[in-house]
Amino acid sequence: MKKDEVPQQNAKAFMGHSKLLYAVDDQGRYVPAPCNGWEAEEIVLDQAIAEYLRLAEDAWCRAKDGRASALEYHMYRQRMDVVLLAQTTGYFKWRVRRDLRPGAFQKLGPARRERYADALGLTPADLDRLPEQP
């Protein structure tokens, strides 16, 4: 890629920052070339974020009618899934899946709540709370 062909599409995700690429100058030599956004990256980034939002909203709706725990909502909210939450807490996947059910979640002991809260960067009290909007 030539230096003057480096896309500059001002991705909103970059919030005014730019990332660095290497591109060739007029003499064919490689030089560092900042890039403040590219359509392809923006599309796939939006897609990834939208997928977590979709999962979080779905969990939020189910948590509202008591079919899911607030923990499930918070998990997706923090861009995690069962596998990642299991890895981060050190619990087995089946255990995390069980704890996501509203009944099992209610019975969680303080140590386990603490561990989940810590993995999600929340306080144990936050785990119960469901915001007004997803």
Next chain:
Amino acid sequence: MNAAVRSDEVLVPYEHRQSAHCETGVISGLLRHHGLPMSEPMAFGVSAAICYAYLPFIKFGGLPLFAYRMPPGHVIRWLTRRLGIRMHMQTFRQPAEGTRVLDRHLSEGRAVGVQTSAYWLSYFPPDMRFHFNAHNLVVYGRRGDQYLISDPVIDILVECEAEALQKARFTRGVLAPKGLLYYPEYIPPRVDLPRAIHKAIRFTTGMMLHVPLNFMGIRGIRTVARKIRGLDPGHEHYNKLLLGHMVRMQEEIGTGGAGFRFLYASFLQEAAAVLDKPTLTAIADRLTAVGDEWRRFALNAAKMCKNRMAMDYGLLADQLMLCADQEEAIYKQLRAEVK
């Protein structure tokens, strides 16, 4: 090193230079800081970090892992090993201990590299924060409760609260950083760069051409191409997630596919001068062309995800096959050059 010390402020003079990739950026920056001239592409090339691997058994948000470089830690380990540099590397069990030792290094006037999760760093733009545990950055000072950070992928110097940095350094899970901090302890007065480059190119071309596994190197690219061709059009939501994920691994997470091709081509240009082999420059040009092809693939795949282009798995597969063919020819020629 002269550290300007005030009661609640420590600051080690460190030159921030933005780089394309975090690990190569941190290690080349630290080596320059300790007096060894080292560009980012050179660090990337000599550590032989470029690679391709398709690992369907490792899931990332339910999707397979596509790696365009060697696993995290490879750059630091192999760059320093090939150049005879000794690194001080330390991990911790207790987060508080990790923070204390970091503070001690700073007060002794030492800028140190640390491994962190990208998610908990407060200065990262929110949309860029994902749970990736092998981000690298340099801490060069502390002002009150704020650590002063030179993050190689960010264009400016940044700051991060002590609490957030500690959380980022001690997150658990796959590739858990365990508070890893590092700095070069010994740099030999003379490093044998030509020999290191030679060995590294042998390693890289071997990885890309001769690993007898169908998910590694050129074979891996072809496997993925066949997989894309065979995607079931009925599962469009999943297919789009998969393609988007592939492009994201390629272009964003650590600058990925095309970015790494350009980085490696830049290394080959430098290597041509060091080894006095002008043919490497010609190979670099061909690698640039492949990088451009990877970017066209990424753009097409992204547009198809967004319905800005008709979904065509065959077209994407053909593009990947083209990348594989071209890269195979390039690495073969490169291997012949360093016989």
